Amino acid sequence: MTAKEDKSGRSGFATPLTPALTVTVSLIGLCLLWGLAAHLWQSRAFPPPGQVWQVLLREAASGDLFYHLGATLGRVAAAYVVAMIIGSVIGVILGSYRGADRFFSPWLVLFLNIPALVVIVLAYIWFGLNEAAAIGAVAVNKIPNVVVTMREGARAFDPRYAEMAAVYRFAPLERIRHVLLPQLQPYFAAASRSGIALIWKIVLVVELLGRSNGVGFQIYLYFQLFDVAAILAYTLAFVAVMLVIELLLVQPIERHATRWRRRPA
Amino acid sequence: MQPVGAAVPLRVDIAEKTFRSAQGVSITALQGLSFEVRPGEFACLFGPSGCGKTTTLRILLGLDKDFSGSFQLPQGGSNRIAAVFQEPTLLPWRTVEQNVRLALPKSLRAKSLDELFDTLGLAGMRSLYPAELSLGLARRAALARAFATESAVLFLDEPFASLDEQTAERLRQLLLTVWSARPTTALMVTHNLREALMLSDRIIVLAQRPAHVLGMFDVRLPRQHRNPQVMSDLLRSFQQKFPGVA
Incomplete structure (x- = not known):
């Protein structure tokens, strides 16, 4: 029955539940495997899941966990918004104007290949060890990827819709909202998906190098204390x-x- | 200058329109094309496939500005133009009703569309997305969009192409019904002579590339009198006047 409903896609709540169940079972399996491995290879550097869970509860009780998670999440969100907006605008422009694309393509290749670490270090040197430099550095790392994806999206615009909008005199804002953005949506979703994962990994490096809170900072702290359980607790x-x-x-x-x-x- | 509100015809006077291919070969699509559509008249642009009818329409719609010559659109009302394209060209991510309302000028956005949707048989489909419509229904929605705008001129580019004859016939009747309720100066491109004879007051016959006007064929008979017998008479006199065209 569930499978049938799932196929038609009409049932509102059965669809998200089934994948969630699969995910849960799969994660429990991974935990069991991890526990078994930790039992076989007993070492301070490889704590079993139970010990990580204890650390997690301890950090949660003290409030530290939520403070640092919140700090990192805030940076991820800010960098994501900045990167998606700037990247989308540049991408659509490059995708729409061939001349601009030809001129800026080498810049794009350059920025795509600058290592994240270099951007972060330079941002801290030039703009100081502050929040704006941290978020900006993460965004700059992500923007070229967004540009590449959104440029493809702009190249795939269907001219018939633009012509229809021109004939019926859509206002500029309506054109963006009802004609351009819906066509970009799949590309935006793709850029978002790959973006969020990349951004939070870079945010950790940024925090490690120049911030005094956040998951990256905590991981660096516990690295110096050689506390693998705490490192895993924060990561998970x-x-x-x-x-x-x-x-x-x-x-x-x-x-x-x-x-x-x-x-x- | 014509006084405001006076009936102005659709005047077309295109000296030349040339396409340049990627290899640098230039093809003249239109040459010395000039004609007029009187206010409130339904005219058809008729000619062989590939003779430049759609090119002419794209120029009149303002989508192609690379030509020499001039044209004047009828004024009046919202001064807007409406078009029914070869494909329905509805925004797939908006419902039928949203598609129609988005095309309206701000002053008409809130107007009631009940009558129009009823006439076109779309009353129950207002909240559907275009992907959920058949081609025939999507074309009705495209007609609804064009007529809802209360435009000063209406352009139609083979709006019944790739439909089965029965559906096309039904849609032609619907087109006549909504058009008669508010006769707008209309220009329709078609290569279907029967369709042109059935719908129009005047047929503008185009010659093979480069397109220019071969002649006019006026159908003065009211549309309700165009029964099969009359249609075949019209067809015969058309073929006498333009041998070898149809």
Whole structure:
């Protein structure tokens, strides 16, 4: 019955539940495997899941966990918004104007190949050890990827819709909202997906190098204390946060944005 | 200058339109094309496939500005133009009703569309997305969009192409119904002579590339009298006047 409903895609709540169940079972399997491995190779450098869980509870009780998770999450969100907006605008311009694309293509290749670490170090040297430099450095790392994806999106614009909008005299803002953005949506979703994962990894490096809070800072601290359980606890806590965001925020938004597509029969 | 509100015809006077291919070969599509459509008249641009009918329409729609010559659109009302394209060209991510309302000028956005949707048989489909419509229904929605705008002139580019004859016939009747309710100066491109004879007051016959006007064929008979017998008479006199065209 569930499988049947799933196929039609009409049932509102059965669809997200089934994948969630699969994910849970799969994660429990991974934990069991990890526990077994830790039992066989007993070492301070490889704590079993139970010990990581204890650290997690301790850090949560003291409030440290949420403070640092919040700091990192805030940076991820800020860098994501900045990178997506700037990257999308540049990408659409390059995709729409061939001349601009030819001129700026070498710049794009250059920025795509600058290592994240170099951008971060330079940002801290030039702009100081502050929040703006940290977020800016992360955004600059991500922008070239967004540009490449959104440029493809702009190249795939269907001229018939633009012509229809011109004939019926859509206002400029309506053209963006009803004609351009819906056509860019799949590319935007792709850039977002690959973006969030990349951004949070770079945010950790930024925090490690020049911030005094956040998951990256904590991991660096526990690295110096050689506390592997705490390192894993923070990492897993943040991965869990990202998973929840994916399930409760990204997927519903995507379902809404693609509601007009013909459902698979 | 014509006084405001006076009936102005659609005047077309295109000296030349040339396409340049990627290899540098230039093809003259239109040459010395000039004609007029009187206010409130339904005219058809008729000619063989590939003779430049759609090119002419794209120039009149303002989508192609690379030509020599001039044209004047009818004024009045919203001064807007409406078009029914070869394909329905509805925004797939907006519902039928949103597609129609988005095309309206701000002053008409809130107007009631009940009558128009009823006439076109779209009353139950307002909240559907275009992907959920058949081609025939999508074309009706495209007609609804064009007529809702209360435009000063209406352009149609083979709006019934790739439909089965029965559906096309039904849609032609619907087109006549909504057009008669508010007769707008209309120019329709077609290569279907029967369709042209059935719908239009005047047929503008184009010659093979480079397109220019071969002649006019006026159909003065009211549309309700164009029964099969009359249609075949019209067809015969058209073929006498333009042998070898149809």
